Amino acid sequence: MRATLKEVYDRLLESFGPQGWWPGESPFEVLVGAVLVQNTSWKNVVKAIDNLRDADVTSPQAVGDLAQEELEELVRPAGYFRLKARRLRNLIEFILRRYDGSLDAMFAAGLPVVREQLLTVNGVGPETADSILLYAGNLPTFVVDTYTHRVLSRHGWIDPESDYHAVKDHFEQNLTTDVALYNEYHALLVRVGHHYCRKTPKCDECPLVEMLPEGGVQG
DNA sequence: TGCCAGGCCGGGT
DNA sequence: ACCCGGCATGGC
Secondary structure, rough: OOHHHHHHHHHHHHHHOOOOOOOOOHHHHHHHHHHHOOOOOHHHHHHHHHHHHHHOOHHHHHHHHHOHHHHHHHHHHHHHHHHHHHHHHHHOOOOOOOOOOOOOHHHHHHHHHHHHHOOOOOOOOHHHHHHHHHHOOOOOOOOOOOOHHHHHHHHOOOOOOOHHHHHHHHHHOOOOOOOHHHHHHHHHHHHHHHHOOOOOOOOOOOHHHOOOOOOOOOO
16 A cells, blocks of 8 residues: 555654745745755855845846846855856846846746746756745746655655646646645655755654665665 | 765766 | 766855
């Protein structure tokens, strides 16, 4: 008898409690954070976001007014700083041109439309796009990240070869369409990943250990 | 002290 | 279609 995704969710929620994601004081900060956190620890991203706030860069328009070198210095603590300053610029330019800099207007255009548009921006891939849509826009799209894939494949709940969209569809087809649920579930998977499901797993005290298949973790 | 972090892109086979 | 290197700072 295999655990359902809902049962896994309930177990995580009872173990860790609500995570209250996404960290960020505004949709703009959430969007910025989604780009800056690519393959980087959130601790570093916080420093970069603090820099932006201290410099009064709190809107797409404010980013638009910055020289590229200034933007690079502000986001430097997040790592890959030249690359990320470029990606951030690409995304902000898109929003300024297409939506006159209004995040509200962008999200009002609807989930499937905006998702496709975001994916055309160089530097915005599926996880970044879905993070923006879910955590900044409150739109019901499930976010898949490295921990999502790792936790599920180690427990034998997905094919380890499955790609981003396969995992995303798996969640969306086996859960009710619910922004709060998607939000909390992803945050809980990152939490359990941080504590127990690193590259070398520590399953001894993991709340999901009793849900392991015969033979323990895969891979 | 190395290893790794809430990806994504571009170039080579 | 795949595979792989590059990107960079800071925490544990």
